[in-house]
Amino acid sequence: MKVSQYLPLALTALVASAAAPRKYKKRAPSPFVSTEGDQFVVNGSAFPFIGTTAYWLPTLNTEQDIIDTISNMSARGIRVVRTWAFNDVETIPENGTWFQLVANGTTTINDGPNGLQKLDKVIDIAEQHGMTVLLSLTNNWNPRPLFDNLTDFGNLTLRRDVTPGTNNTHPRNFLSNDFGGMDVYVRQFGVSGQHDEFYTNETILSIFKNYTTQIVSRYANRTGVFSWELANDPRCHSSVAASDDCTAQTVTRWHSDVAQHVRSIDPNHLVSSGSQGFFCVDCPKLFPRVTPPPPQTSPAPGQRRRSLPPPLTRANLLKKRRIARKRNREAKRAAAAGSKSAVRIRGNWIATPTRRQNDQDLGPAFDGSQGVDSEDIFNIPEIGFGTFQLFPDQNSYGVDDPNLTPFENTVQQGIDWIQQQAASAASMGKPSALTGFGLVTQENSPFFTPFNTSVAPFGSDSGQPITQQPFGVTDEQRDDAYQQWISTGIEAGLRGMIQYQWGQSGFTAQAGTTISPDNTETGQSANDDETGQSPNDGYSAQGVSGISVMDILGQAAQSFAGDS
């Protein structure tokens, strides 16, 4: 049986218990999204959501294009769209949207029609459609090869310059990592030029807070804002290296400081991190948990309270992995022996080279090496809910089980990651949301641009002879993985899941802007007389194959938002 055939059923059953409609009458219903125990609440009702990402939403050329996009999302039952509330430039571009000029020791906000008025429109239109917008305030990533001095991939010349008329590989704002962000501040104000100067230099901190003050106060009273995300994927390093002093605590301290700042300006909206959710199992905490709070909401009638999982420690993590591997090995043996009781875990067993793993190695998602301790961040009082992301093409979430195929490992590690995050949130009594997930398909692989580069390594603009082995999963595998991750998330008690990223065509084109011509290779700027499609950095749900992703989101949203 194909997964898609039983998914809606599974979702409906799960949702009936996990996210049963429940009214919250303790306080007067607020039109702002807040939390009650481990649920999001709005207008007096629980607000579990399926969301999507369109970082490019404020760069669209006409109001009608924004309306078309948001109404298409809304028609699928999507309630939250995540977008960038920053667009930093170092020189004023000839065309296109920009929000802040950061240059020559000063910053200037653009609140004109190609500036913050674009973001105003997004919020207005979202409110008109009963949608909310999750706004991210900056980005960890902004590769600028000429500055960052990355070496080349073979013959590949890494180049992108936002100056019009120079050799742009893509139109400005085409890639999610081309909206400025932390490294703009470091380049313009930093002394050492290291990425973590963004987190620690007092001058940079006050300049960034100045930006957040203006953005956050502009929308503080708007019900169309879901929450403030402090940064997309914050960590110690970017394409720019970090100093030796940067630890997870550096990044946690920054979160605490900026979260307090945002809450002081805007008490109406929740604040969240936006990190990948990496754990640091052995790290000392700045915000230690004193006692586990009792769950504040009572279970729905007929439902047992979810029992708390064992705490995330090195010993527990390694033990869990050993047990899983043993179980998979036994299932494989039983399957080979043709036993009737054989459990086939996701399809046929395919022999994979058995590589001896280091059993003591926690891996970068758990050992703090990225400079993120999501549990410590989660415990900051001003952080309203837990966030994490899932991008297996770019991060490692565990140790491969030699009993499983590569695809099975990808899916399984995603499932484990979701369960681990939900468990961590449950022990904290706050809601948890997956704020970005995606898998690169073979069809999308020519557009796949890793977050630390500005060129697609498998694309025609890479300058590489196309001798690369095929990259990416099939569309069917992607759909299978998305469905399994979504049902796992619902079952485990996540309160929101945001796919990365939305795709749409038929937009108004304008030379020099982010919109590519329809029906031709994406990544080029369309001319004024063409219609165009949204950017694709390798994850876009676009065209015929994208519709199946939208259908999956629509099905999940329908069941998930059971109370509306």
Ligand SMILES: *[C@@H]1O[C@H](CO)[C@@H](O)[C@H](O)[C@H]1NC(C)=O
């Ligand atoms: C989005 O909306 C436009 C215009 O309303 C429509 O033509 C298009 O088919 C829709 N796209 C999707 C993916 O639903």
Ligand SMILES: *[C@@H]1O[C@H](CO)[C@@H](O)[C@H](O)[C@H]1NC(C)=O
């Ligand atoms: C910054 O200063 C330099 C030197 O005075 C000047 O050439 C440049 O145009 C300035 N940049 C901006 C964005 O004002």
Ligand SMILES: *[C@@H]1O[C@H](CO)[C@@H](O)[C@H](O)[C@H]1NC(C)=O
């Ligand atoms: C804060 O931002 C505004 C607008 O961009 C700018 O005019 C002002 O100089 C900034 N203040 C500081 C202290 O950087």
Ligand SMILES: *[C@@H]1O[C@H](CO)[C@@H](O)[C@H](O)[C@H]1NC(C)=O
């Ligand atoms: C909350 O209620 C207001 C007023 O009825 C409505 O405009 C808004 O869309 C609702 N919010 C959500 C997220 O449903």
Ligand SMILES: *[C@@H]1O[C@H](CO)[C@@H](O)[C@H](O)[C@H]1NC(C)=O
């Ligand atoms: C790149 O790094 C090399 C070696 O450190 C240095 O000589 C060169 O000036 C750098 N280039 C740029 C553009 O920064």
Ligand SMILES: *[C@@H]1O[C@H](CO)[C@@H](O)[C@H](O)[C@H]1NC(C)=O
């Ligand atoms: C660079 O490109 C040339 C011609 O396309 C090719 O012969 C050569 O092997 C390439 N070198 C590398 C390092 O990829």
Ligand SMILES: *[C@@H]1O[C@H](CO)[C@@H](O)[C@H](O)[C@H]1NC(C)=O
């Ligand atoms: C653009 O790239 C081509 C080929 O590398 C080069 O010849 C040309 O000078 C570049 N133009 C600019 C404006 O940098």
Ligand SMILES: *[C@@H]1O[C@H](CO)[C@@H](O)[C@H](O)[C@H]1NC(C)=O
């Ligand atoms: C922080 O940045 C400012 C502005 O560039 C600089 O003057 C100052 O020396 C930096 N502070 C430290 C401790 O590096």
Ligand SMILES: *[C@@H]1O[C@H](CO)[C@@H](O)[C@H](O)[C@H]1NC(C)=O
């Ligand atoms: C939000 O609304 C409240 C009450 O109307 C008002 O006091 C406050 O100044 C507003 N905040 C902002 C940032 O506009």
Ligand SMILES: *[C@@H]1O[C@H](CO)[C@@H](O)[C@H](O)[C@H]1NC(C)=O
């Ligand atoms: C980008 O990040 C990946 C994964 O961390 C790393 O393997 C790769 O070397 C990085 N590439 C560049 C150009 O920084």
Ligand SMILES: *[C@@H]1O[C@H](CO)[C@@H](O)[C@H](O)[C@H]1NC(C)=O
């Ligand atoms: C900016 O837009 C104008 C008018 O559409 C166009 O002529 C010009 O080439 C564009 N500039 C760039 C750098 O694309």
